[in-house]
Amino acid sequence: MISRQICGPLLATAFALLSDPARADALTSAVGTRQSLSVTAILMFLGFVAVSLGVTFWAARQGTSTAKDFYAAGGGLKGFQNGLAIAGDYTSAATFLGVTALVYTSGYDGMIYAIGFLVGFPMILFLIAEPLRNLGRYTFADVAAYRLSEVPVRAIAGANTLVIVVFYLIAQMVGAGKLIQLLFGLPYIYAVGIVGGLMMVYVTFGGMLATTWVQIIKAVLLMSGSALMSFLILWHFGFSLEALFREAVTLHPKAAAIMAPGGLVKDPISAMSLGLALIFGTAGLPHILMRFFTVRNARDARTSVLVATGFISVFYSLLFVLGFGAIALVSANPRFSDAAGGLTGGVNMVALHLADAVGGSLLLGFISAVAFATILAVVSGLTLAGASAASHDLYARVIRRGRASEHEEVLVSKAAVVAISLLSMGLGLVFENQNIAFMVGLVFAIAASANFPVILLSIVWPDLTTRGAVSGSLAGLLTSVGLVALSPGVWTATLKLGPAPFPYDNPALVSVPLAFAVSWAVSVLDRSTAAALVRASFGAQHVRAQTGMGIE
């Protein structure tokens, strides 16, 4: 740690690069009231920003004017590259810091979340990855619109995507703002501005290619950072897990209880509901599904999932070592506790204190920069997914009914990136002091209820009709959003309206089966001529889904 006199100007320079230089002075003066800064953290942060802007510049020179370049990085990524990018897209700073913090406070319970976040990936491969690649071009709505009537299907899929993207971005923005505020001592508003501004630049100028490389760099940094920390922790304990766990059990107030499931899962209904949202939600996340269109064929799509699953499995297993390492090495160290006896900066900072404890200020700086890179990679992927839904699905196909030129579509897409970035920055400021713990759960519930059933049914069920798909998706969206609004997490904790009308925090156990049931019932009852045509064209779709015949 060094004095603020040196850091102030450095940070001011960092910020001046990104925004109005005249504001830098205001920033310098504000830093004094905040946490002291690590010069390594700032240098590494600047290094990452420089490299990522370099990548964006390079990607922009490769061209982002065609739809295929902008949405799908030209469609020629290798399976391995795409797998790494998926891992980078999926592992957010919230999971890195949050799961470590959860293990730190409750031990074993952290593993339940870690496993839930992972199991969705094999499901994507077994159920939808190959047909998705063979049928779609840029967004998952392409798949449902392959034989169903395009306008209604894209309208609802585009709306779902935007809802998911906006909620997910708010969650990431608020987390990012608070994290950067703590890491670099920046005021919240500047932190949100930097994140929003950088993601806007990456995505508008570099499209999918820049986003992909930001995600790949981040995945490699995050993996090596967590592997290095785990290595240092295990080294400290003579590479004996037994010794590490024993020390943690000795130091933790809950003692041996941290080695078994505790109070995280309250009742069987909540447990099943959360499980359902996690296992099927991943297969309905638009920014993850979009990545499958960046590879050439189904074979590369499979490799992508294998590589992503491998990286994510190792990463989540390492988080466990980190969490227990933090109990053993951070909890008893007075250097990391504040006057009240709590952890300095709150429990979410425990991964950073751990970096300091095992590797000193150099590792602290590195891990801080990694956390920052992690945020940027995730928000960029989300923004691009939102923009593709707004331009490819809603503007080009629903509003202009396919009459928009490709050039126009890409321009609208770039405008949408700017709009989504500004909106998410604004909402990030509005939600600064709100309780938003429910948002990530809500995103997974919407993805599992409104997107996953339609994608799966349109691939495997010949009798699905347009009316069935649209009403099922709408039922899933409205039920999941409605029940979350009536749940304890929103009704009681956020809106403060007293006891919640719907007693469970996660709606998936109701909304997922309901979406399937509505799709089925409406399709079966649909006797229109359009329905007959749609059913008759399943054969052609099935051939292409299975063989990839005819894909570009």
Place this chain on the structure above:
Amino acid sequence: MDPQQIQDIPAFRQLANERTRFGAGMSIGMAAAYFSYILTIAFWPRLLGLPLWNGTVITWGFLIGVGLIALGFVLTAVYVRRANSRFDHLSQRLLEEVQ
């Protein structure tokens, strides 16, 4: 060739059936393993707190948790392996037949 005709070719039916059945089987396996774990946590959390052997602090819960993560990866690898050999082979044969 018209896709409508391709779907009646036995080689296509075999490919589509095998892949659908294999994918469905694997996803049911994965979901069954995951939900058994979730239900164990909900109904018998103590089972997962039992030590692996006498005198250790490491519990069955850890082994099962790490095992589940590993299972996800192993099933993925098994699917990819089968798809890269068997399904791609069937698909190649079908393409030759059609052209």
